[in-house]
Amino acid sequence: MPPPNTPEGGVTAPTSPPASPTPSQPTSPLTRSEIAELSLPKSSILELDYQSIEYIGPVDETLLCPICRTPFHSPITTPCGHTFCAGCINRALELQSVCPIDRQPINKTRDYCRLPLIVKDQLDRLKVKCPNKGCDHECLREHLEGHYGRRCEFTPVRCPESSCTKYIARRDAKAENGCLHQEFTCRFCEKVLTWEECDDHYDYSCNGATARCEECGKQVMRHRLGKHLSQDCPEAEARCKWHAAGCKVADKRRVVQEHEHSGCTFEVISRLIDQRAEDREMINDLTGRLARLEAASSRRRRPRERREPHNESSLINGSPLNLLSTEATGASNLTRNDDMSPSSGFADDDGAWASPEDYMLAQFERIEGQLEGIRKKMMEMDAHQSLGLLQTTARVNEQLAELGSKVGVLNMHTTWLMNMQRQSHTQQRTASTSTGPPSAGISHAGDTSTTRAVSSETGVRYQAGSRRSSSDGRGEHPPRL
Amino acid sequence: MSTQFAAKRLSKELSKISSSLPPGIELVSADNFEEWLLDIRVLDNNPLYQNQTYRLKFRFGSSYPIEPPEVVFVKLPDRPIPMHPHIYSNGIICLDLLGQQGWSPVQNVESVCMSLQSMLTGNSKNERPPGDEEFVRGNRLRPKDIEFYYHDNDV
Numbered sequence: 100m101p102p103p104n105t106p107e108g109g110v111t112a113p114t115s116p117p118a119s120p121t122p123s124q125p126t127s128p129l130t131r132s133e134i135a136e137l138s139l140p141k142s143s144i145l146e147l148d149y150q151s152i153e154y155i156g157p158v159d160e161t162l163l164c165p166i167c168r169t170p171f172h173s174p175i176t177t178p179c180g181h182t183f184c185a186g187c188i189n190r191a192l193e194l195q196s197v198c199p200i201d202r203q204p205i206n207k208t209r210d211y212c213r214l215p216l217i218v219k220d221q222l223d224r225l226k227v228k229c230p231n232k233g234c235d236h237e238c239l240r241e242h243l244e245g246h247y248g249r250r251c252e253f254t255p256v257r258c259p260e261s262s263c264t265k266y267i268a269r270r271d272a273k274a275e276n277g278c279l280h281q282e283f284t285c286r287f288c289e290k291v292l293t294w295e296e297c298d299d300h301y302d303y304s305c306n307g308a309t310a311r312c313e314e315c316g317k318q319v320m321r322h323r324l325g326k327h328l329s330q331d332c333p334e335a336e337a338r339c340k341w342h343a344a345g346c347k348v349a350d351k352r353r354v355v356q357e358h359e360h361s362g363c364t365f366e367v368i369s370r371l372i373d374q375r376a377e378d379r380e381m382i383n384d385l386t387g388r389l390a391r392l393e394a395a396s397s398r399r400r401r402p403r404e405r406r407e408p409h410n411e412s413s414l415i416n417g418s419p420l421n422l423l424s425t426e427a428t429g430a431s432n433l434t435r436n437d438d439m440s441p442s443s444g445f446a447d448d449d450g451a452w453a454s455p456e457d458y459m460l461a462q463f464e465r466i467e468g469q470l471e472g473i474r475k476k477m478m479e480m481d482a483h484q485s486l487g488l489l490q491t492t493a494r495v496n497e498q499l500a501e502l503g504s505k506v507g508v509l510n511m512h513t514t515w516l517m518n519m520q521r522q523s524h525t526q527q528r529t530a531s532t533s534t535g536p537p538s539a540g541i542s543h544a545g546d547t548s549t550t551r552a553v554s555s556e557t558g559v560r561y562q563a564g565s566r567r568s569s570s571d572g573r574g575e576h577p578p579r580l
Numbered sequence: 581m582s583t584q585f586a587a588k589r590l591s592k593e594l595s596k597i598s599s600s601l602p603p604g605i606e607l608v609s610a611d612n613f614e615e616w617l618l619d620i621r622v623l624d625n626n627p628l629y630q631n632q633t634y635r636l637k638f639r640f641g642s643s644y645p646i647e648p649p650e651v652v653f654v655k656l657p658d659r660p661i662p663m664h665p666h667i668y669s670n671g672i673i674c675l676d677l678l679g680q681q682g683w684s685p686v687q688n689v690e691s692v693c694m695s696l697q698s699m700l701t702g703n704s705k706n707e708r709p710p711g712d713e714e715f716v717r718g719n720r721l722r723p724k725d726i727e728f729y730y731h732d733n734d735v
């Protein structure tokens with residue numbers, strides 16, 4: 100999306116240039132690498148507020164923190180067995196050092212226990228919406244930090260202007276834009292606003308220079324007409340949301356939207372693609388980390404091997420210690436220099452691991468777990484798809500059955516007609532041989548025995564047909580079509 | 581933690597309250613996250629409170645629910661102050677649940693209303709707290725700044 104103040108197609112020359120310094124106006128949308136470049140160090144991002152996350156679908160009552168009433172965020176369990184968000188319980192304990200539920204005394208932080216992993220898992224799997232205004236990304240909660248912290252264009256980051264302490268959406272935080280918090284006057288309605296609010300203002304609240312949309316007749320901001328046509332107008336040509344996944348549907352937007360709402364088959368595929376991309380990213384990330392760790396640990400192991408002989412010798416013969424010491428200090432100085440940096444980096448990363456081998460094993464285990472997760476998700480997708488297939492085939496089956504029953508009915512009708520014909524033939528023949536009344540014809544006045552035989556025959560035929568048509572009670576008379 | 585904490589928690593409570601409340605409790609107004617009004621009634625046949633509705637005013641500070649809300653009965657032409665040995669005639673309630681010591685952040689507006697309901701239900705004394713007149717005449721303090729002596733724990 101272009102920066103907020105980018106005028107779009109259909110702009111008539113502004114009546115007066117904006118008074119405040121105009122930020123440069125690149126028109127091309129941001130590419131991925133540009134976004135990546137923009138991701139500043141973590142501290143410059145407004146921290147993700149778990150309380151304002153919107154959850155999709157109902158959340159189990161047991162996963163709600165009793166203090167903030169939202170699903171737990173970094174939960175901890177007190178010795179009395181109650182669970183709260185770490186932030187919530189810490190705040191509560193500042194006032195009173197007792198459990199808010201049963202008033203058992205709690206020794207802050209020392210008494211906390213970790214939560215069973217299964218609960219963490221449940222929390223990770225909650226579906227959430229990205230809390231950033233303007234972003235409609237949905238994902239599992241465990242992936243939200245990643246989206247919010249690294250990818251979302253709308254995450255509030257520190258204003259690029261060092262003197263400004265405000266935050267601004269990541270896509271607008273560019274050095275060449277300068278500070279977008281300065282005020283200017285809207286050239287259409289003369290309202291005073293900041294550059295940051297500009298987008299919102301033009302889209303929703305400005306009632307300045309409007310234009311009529313040729314397609315739908317709606318009044319829109321003149322310079323937003325292009326955006327209206329390409330994104331909102333119900334009458335303009337549009338493509339299916341999932342065209343990237345292969346959907347060929349293209350029509351007036353309202354038709355396409357109907358198509359999207361009534362369930363586009365390519366939605367599943369598109370989700371699959373997204374999922375794969377996310378998984379691949381995760382795998383890349385992990386592989387990168389693994390490689391770095393491998394490098395670090397191998398560098399770490401080498402010096403240790405070199406140092407061991409010194410230690411041994413100094414332990415075994417205590418007397419030559421002095422003799423060796425000069426050599427040893429020299430060597431250890433050397434080794435320490437190239438050994439200190441990776442090992443300290445390693446300790447910073449994860450101090451809790453006894454040895455790099457353990458850490459590597461844990462990493463492998465994690466990757467394995469993640470792969471397992473991916474496999475499971477693929478299987479889920481598969482099941483989803485076959486269910487869809489089953490549903491469509493069921494419909495076709497139904498139609499087939501209906502056709503079958505119609506054929507049965509037709510069959511019966513033909514039989515009945517043929518019987519009629521046969522009957523009239525016989526009657527004609529008997530009439531001609533016995534010289535009876537010549538016009539017995541198809542009338543039902545014929546002798547009763549023949550009629551009975553006919554009706555019993557149709558009855559049998561009918562039953563054969565009714566097995567498919569499943570209608571009943573009409574065996575005596577051939578049904579009408 | 582963010583200053584919005586109280587507002588967010590209250591908006592959660594509000595969405596729950598507006599869809600369902602226990603019998604005898606009714607939301608009158610909640611136009612902001614600072615002050616809410618609720619009506620409560622006593623459901624059994626306690627002759628002291630029969631056919632009466634009482635108006636409660638909740639005021640929330642920015643540290644709610646870590647700190648208790650300020651809860652008082654409000655006097656209106658059709659909303660008297662209920663007679664109770666822990667309720668002053670100016671509507672101030674002496675309930676340890678609402679004090680700094682007795683409050684717990686897991687309490688909420690609904691649970692407070694229910695506690696007050698049952699506090700009235702269980703009462704049979706048609707009287708005000710001792711020293712009510714003096715207290716009402718002299719009191720210029722906000723309820724939360726008053727050091728109550730909680731007479732007993734079963735209220």
Ligand SMILES: [Zn+2]
Pocket residue numbers: 177179180181198199200201202203
């Ligand atoms: Zn507890």
Ligand SMILES: [Zn+2]
Pocket residue numbers: 164165166167168169171172183184187
């Ligand atoms: Zn919480």
Ligand SMILES: [Zn+2]
Pocket residue numbers: 229230231234235236246247251252253
């Ligand atoms: Zn987002």
Ligand SMILES: [Zn+2]
Pocket residue numbers: 258259260263264265278279280281
């Ligand atoms: Zn700024």
Ligand SMILES: [Zn+2]
Pocket residue numbers: 285286287288289290300304305306307
């Ligand atoms: Zn305007």
Ligand SMILES: [Zn+2]
Pocket residue numbers: 312313314315316317327328331332333334335
């Ligand atoms: Zn239009």
Ligand SMILES: [Zn+2]
Pocket residue numbers: 339340341346347348358359363364365
């Ligand atoms: Zn489609």
